[in-house]
Amino acid sequence: MPTYSHSKLETFENCPMRYKLQYIDKVEVEEFVSIEAFMGSLVHETLEKLYQDVRMTRVPTLDELLQYYDGRWDDEWREGIKVVKKAYTADHYRQVGRRCIGDYYAEYHPFDQARTVALEHLVFFPLDDDEHYWIRGIIDRISMNGGVYEIHDYKTSSRLMTQRAADRDRQLALYQIGLERMWKDAKDVQLVWHFLAFGKEIRSTRTREDLERLREDVMGLISRIEGERNFYPRETPLCNWCAYTEYCPAKSPVRVDAATAANRYLGEDGAALVNKFADLSRRKGEVEEEMARIKEALVEYAKKNRVQTIRGDRHKVLVKLYRGYSFPGKDEPARKELERIVREAGLWEKVAVLSPVSLAKLIEGGRIDGDVAEAIKALGEETERPWLKLSNL
Ligand code: SF4
Known part of the structure; x- marks a missing residue:
């Protein structure tokens, strides 16, 4: 049963070729660990330890946590961890991690804002009733605050997400679908991102409609991936963090x-x-x-x-190749038949688009009757468009 995670879907969106090499061909490459990922995983581990202790009613000191982080850094550090941005050394990243932990500690100590329900928790669930589309993910922390479940995600990246991006984020919203399947009383769910490098918390919520739309979008994306035949390489700055360059036709x-x-x-x-x-x-x-x-x-x-x-x-x-279908135009003979099939299949509402230009023409030509015309006009705006043409004298 093929399963998908947010990062697997994101890999396809960022570069279909990388997706193919990594998940379909399963090309074996030398381990590629970027310093950002290394530092991020140790900060996550340290915050996991913090909340494990808090669950046991013991609040560790900041010094203890930093010692834990430094110790894990020394134990895990190995040659081959890649520092892509040449302006910085591994020690710069180590200090960023320390600062993330210090700022978090100062902001949330004594960590009693909510009760921790689970740490590094696996969610694994189907998106559809036929159980064709499976999603897998790990939630950094789940907590309960009154009757509200909170899904927490720690980010150590140097880019701060906007509220708009949080409101459209896929990862935590997918986890919400999984969480609601685990606990039937999980009706009120908040998505919480901790941007540790900025000491900033961002929150967002989803409506039923948002979750339904997300479910459909993700199933659509998975169908696209499963039907994909041309996994083109997409060169972007992310290539610097790609372990498959040796096998990538764009690079060799x-x-x-x-x-x-x-x-x-x-x-x-x-x-x-x-x-x-x-x-x-x-x-x-x-x-x-x-x-x-x-x-x-x-x-x-x-x-x-x-x-x-x-x-x-x-x-x-x-060079971009756009694949698709072309159908008979308005005046072509096969058009009527096409429309008939689409209408009978109940697809008309899904594919027909409102044409504001045609609507404006009908209104201007007085071909829509009184009340309806007024109601439509009230939603629009009367405009005046200049048109000029320059020509030789
Ligand atoms: S090197 Fe770049 S283009 Fe090639 S597979 Fe990796 S991410 Fe894609």
């Missing part, structure tokens, strides 16, 4: 075998194609056919080598 491009077809550019090296393309772009008009042939060859090159970006000497070309 292979060459196309040989020139074949009528288009003499097909099969040419990607860099040569980009250089030629940049050169011809400056002479547009004279050379459109030539440009079309190079474009075709670039697309062919990108497909064969499974890359999106092709580099030349001084330029690069981004």
Whole structure:
């Protein structure tokens, strides 16, 4: 039974190729632990220890916690932990971790804001009745405050989430669905992020509709992943933290075998194609056919080598392939049949979109009757759009 976690879904969204290498091909790579992940996991461990002690009615001192953190750092530190940002040393990160713990301690001591129910708790649950879509995750801390359950998540990242992002966050909202299955009285749930590097707490809640929409979105994303055939590499700054660069076609491009077809550019090296393309772009008009042939060859090159970006000497070309369906337009003969099938299948409401332009035309042409027209107009705004055209005298 395939299971998904928030981070697995996020890997696909960030780079489908990495997802394939990591989760489908399960390519074995040398362990890749970034210093950020190392420091984050030790801060999590220290806060877990803190709440374990508090549950046992013992509040540790800050010194004890920092000693614990330093001890774990020394025990676990090993060669090969990657410090990607060259401006900082491992010790800078160690100090950031210490500061996160110190600030948290100062803010929440004596840690009696809520009663801890579970620490590092596994949630594992299906999203649908057929139990096809399974979600797995670990909640840092679950607590109860009166009748309200709180899902706590510790973040040591150097980016502070906005309230808007928290209100749309997927990870903790998914955990809420799991938590509600575990405890039937969990009706009131708060999602709480602790951005430790900023000493800031952010809270958010979800409505039933939000959770239902999330459930559908995640199932849709999983179906997309399971139906995906082209796992393209998506190059971003996150590549610096990727353990699969050695296996990634975007990072170690292979060459196309040989020139074949009528288009003499097909099969040419990607860099040569980009250089030629940049050169011809400056002479547009004279050379459109030539440009079309190079474009075709670039697309062919990108497909064969499974890359999106092709580099030349001084330029690069981004090639994106959008796959989809095209259906008959309004005036084409098959359109009526298409609409009939969609309506009979009860899909019309889902796919039909309100056209504000057509609506405005109906109103302007007086083709909607009195009260309805007034009600619609009340929701809109009368506008005046200027249109100017410049031409030779
Ligand atoms: S190196 Fe970058 S593009 Fe390649 S798999 Fe990793 S994240 Fe994706």
